[in-house]
Amino acid sequence: MSSENGQADGGAEGAPPEQLALIRESVRKARAPRAKPRTWRGAALAKDLPVARVLVDKGVLHLDRYFDYAVPEELDADAQPGVRVRVRFGAGRHRVREGRREGGGLVDGFLVERLAESDYSGPLAALAQVVSPERVLSEDLLGLARAVADRYAGSLADVLQLAVPPRNARAEQRPSPAPLPPPPAPGPGSWARYEQGPAFLESLAAGGAPRAVWNALPGPQWSEELARAVAATLASGRGALVVLPDGRAVARVDAALTALLGRGRHAVLTADAGPEKRYAQWLAVRRGSVRAVVGTRAAMFAPVRDLGLVAVWDDGDDSHSEQHAPQPHAREVLLLRAAQEGCGFLLGSWSCTVEAAQLVETGWARPLVAGRERVRDAAPLVRTVGDGDLARDEAARAARLPTLAWQAVREGLRHGPVLVQVPRRGYVPRMACARCRTPARCRHCSGPLEARGADDLRCGWCGRGEGGWHCPECGGFRLRAQVVGARRTAEELGRAFPAVPVRTSGREHVLDTVPAAPALVVSTPGAEPVAEGGYAAALLLDGWAMLGRPDLRAGEDALRRWIGAAALVRPQSAGGTVVVVAEPTLRPVQALVRWDPVGHAVRELAERAELGFPPVSRMAAVSGPGQAVAEFLGHGRTARGGGGAGARCRCRSPPRGGRGGREGRPPGEQWERGLIRVPPGQGRRPGGAR
Template sequence: MTNDGGGAELIPGLGEIPRVPAGRGARTGRSLPPGGSAAGAKKKGAKRPAGELPVARVAVDIPLPHLDRPFDYLVPDTLDASAVPGCRVRVRFAGQLVDGFLLERAAESAHTGRLAYLERVTSPEPVLAPEIAALVREVADRYAGTFADVVRLAVPPRHARVEAEEPPAPPQGPLAPGGPGPWADYPAGPSFLAALGAGRAPRAVWTALPGMEDRTAAVARAVAVALAAGRGALVVVADGRDVARLDAALAAELGPGRHVALTAEAGPSERYRSWLAVRRGTVRAAVGTRAAMFAPVAGLGLVVLWDDGDDVHAEPHAPYPHPREVLALRAHRTGAAALFGGFTRTTDATQLVETGWAHALAAGRLTVRDRMPRVRPTGDDAQLARDAAAQAARLPGLAFETARRALAEGPVLVQVPRRGYLPGLACGRCRTPARCGACQGPLALRSAHAAPYCRWCGRIAGDWHCPECGHFHLRAVVVGARRTAEELGRAFPGVAVRTSGRDGVLDRIAAGRALVVSTPGAEPVADGGYTAALLLDGWVLLGRADLRAGEETLRRWMNAAALVRPGGAVVVGADAALPAVQALVRWDPVTYAERELAERREVGFPPAARMASLTASPAAIRELLEDARLPAGAEVLGPVPVGAPEEARERALVRVPRPAAGDLAQALRAAQGVRSARKAAEAVRVQIDPLELI
């Protein structure tokens, strides 16, 4: 691509580029004569375009919003064989060599000026499949992002040595899955498998019964049915531990060589090797974490997402796509079946059921009662009558007695919402929160013998005294997992106490007498299941300033309680009258999610409505909103300050009805392009449907 003498724009760090849009097909363009160049040059050694389909449409790796379109280049005859759609290329863009992906080859271009040649083909491997390229474009439009940002999430970095390796032979022999297996516990389970095996596209929101092994076995059986029907399958889970469990279940169900695991823990080269096996069609089943949502599975027939409410699924890089949305788009585009499961149900998944996009898949109430643990809150009337301090005590008599009896039969799980030792401190006399004298950050303790320190700046506050009353003694406001383990070790002498959290996550523990103290999401699986679970400090989870606080609390509780063996005991430290506690006692997450969705619909909160979050300085937000042609009915909420005061950053929320979600994304994307073309000094962070609104 070269400048044809028309208007040009200067991009900082890139130089001049023409203002001519890229061609998107043979509309008004001119054909190139065979063997002739764009400039008609016939000098010795001059490049000549390929004889057939000489125009290459390239997605250049430039994330500027106003350049978010393909650009046309000429394919020299020397690169004709290697310049295949989907390969990586290097092109000259505004005087610099940049990377890109060759999207397609065409006979002519709509660009009327001179076209530059491809500089080289980085690799002839067609890593960007046409289906994935179309998905990347749709995801970028859905989240008001750019193609370049999304394709970085979809295609892993290249490893030349891995590409040069001889690909393994695909597995031979037919795959014959057995009967419904764990799906027999669900009234609609066998019919879901039958539709999947017949090549149809059933879509289900699955509320799984308690039990980790049954869950992984059920997913593996669904994957086997899809593969036996000649289609591919893709499973996305939250973390590496879930990947390992499903990897083992799939190996047992499918046999060797029929699936791959895609995780960052495997290392860049091994992950790229597994990803290439999927792209080349050597295997047609893959399981992985959120990056695997773009895995180029051939003949995709089933997408599975486990625990879509886990915040680990949230992509931290722009444009912040969520696997639930991406997999729903893939299922719609390819006609694949979809299975979104979890021990609980999110309001987003409930929205899919209520709109008819998916059907509910759950067990009958009698089966649920047989499989669920017995749940008791510490603050019910009967307990308070026997133990008046039960509502205020951190480990009331009910929890202590439950743990003592359960330890005689096996391990007991203790879930603590906060990690660390004492992550929150206050004045021992007037209860004023303890703050750092330098930055006003919260003070905490790392151990019983350590001095208090600031969780923001790390300063030691050994000489702290209360600014309100002058007292110098501190008391705990929030107790962390390590302090809890210390207290339980004293309360149950002779019992092994193990911790699982950020400092070290346990994957599995043996059956036996033990106390396992874990933060939410780090609970290890116990052989044979836990005999009991204590869910402490429920007020910490329920009291968070978050729209999804109740939904997220119930999800964390049920994920922990699902590890308890059927008929085991679960004690939850929260008021029995709270809706989330009642949903746990009845093991009825569906009713709770339906109620939550109805309440949010009344007040216009997601997922009943769509929202966009705009974060930047006040001037940048104001400028973006002035440039954006927001759809009719859009409401702008805020902006309000966010972060530290010295950062001078604000956030505005734009709310629209669900049918206008596409118009909102298009308006914000166009406004970002206008600011980018103007060379605005500050970028605005745009998030569609952010997880945190408060």
């Protein structure tokens, strides 16, 4: 062994022979002279930086890396970092036989950087095509995508598919407008209702980066308040990004920004705009023509220049969670952007999630709330109807509408529209035991039993009739509707109030607004239209159905949906009343009565901290055949034995949803699920969840 090799290997004394061989091989490769790129057919290469490092559009994890290609001379001018390219990729990418490549097809990719040399010693394939000279992938966007892929254990290519919209040639050829000068700083407006509201706007306008969790007061002013936060950021010469749960919320903030700043100051990024218009708006943001963006969850990756503020509204809404791999959440992506780019952060909602409460508890963000007197002045009166009241109420047992609720609806219709929130859409009710509320199941296939008529009880899966049902839990024989759909509720209310128009709002047809005239508006959660001047009253039916879901967030989600509907009702001083049909002693119901979603989230966070549940820890679920899951969990314990992250396996149990064909498994195959918990801050350590 030479002295050089002796120095190289000296630090690995006592290592196994396999590890020593790997060390010697890595040293040999490091000291080998880097080869100039070579291609076939004698093609002339670019004189400066002839190597292109490309990210191919392949979402599989084992290809989550960059590949080197040679840059032909004719593509030198257009092959710049950030452009879309097409390359040969597949078997034999680096092999040449008789001057021609073996295998490999054309795939899309992004050119990440240009290099003078490649660390690959063989011949390099050449770039096949520069799709467009438009540089759509900036260094900041690439860094954000890499951070999101690491955070969600996904591939960089999958994240970039979400971050960069598909190309549209006509939109690229259209010139973007010239950027407008910064607008003047706005006044505080309705932000004066909050204790630190004016100071928050002043910090943004002065170029600061405040971070706040905003518990908005009920009413329609939230869209104008978001617009003022964006305007204050633009006044400092920086950009702003606002992510909202749906198109209706985007339209309200869009209208508020247009009224405050005029047209041309912001871009709207939603799927409803169509591919050409959306890509044109995205390009205007990328080119720096527009400094403010408002959109749905896809806008969380918008390439805003000089970002000064990221804001998300109603982070507990399911719409903020992307359904495509690696399924990032808008709140988490904006948190990453705020940390990486050092910009301001605003998380706003009428309610409060446990993740928002954790941001305040850790000191990363400050609370932005109103005083209790302000809250009492803005909130409606909330009244409850519990199981004891329903048992004593003959009208409630006959018509599913308690006397208190019926009186509130009748009184509200004298002064304006009345909102009725129903947990599910549709007509056919599913049945449950009247005594213990255990769902009624078919004895043949365990499907849910549904009432198709007065004496017609049938399975919703196999369609078989059920004549002699009894509850397997308590032995009861009486049934009740588990949840009655919105259409059935509208029909019943139409008979109870024959002279009043009844409107429905749900998945098939969602109303944006309703007039101030008396009417009954039956809506599913999240589809409540805004009433002109606010609703006179609101009725929240079947609250136990939302609270009884087998989910860690059942109480939090129920409170968020209730507050979302109650926030559209007039204040108590104007006669606004909300009646919730749920057990009054439950914590979410009491939080609604006191209008204290922050206190509810803080208590939920404390309980989860005691149990080690998210968000105070990170958990991962692994599903598969029992032997594979056991081997994986055993490997995790072996890795932790060497000082890893300390992840703990919680359980192995059959996953929910036992019918064949789900979760990609063959019908009839029994799968198991393993849960792994990682302490905070150790998710990236060896042995922990990535």
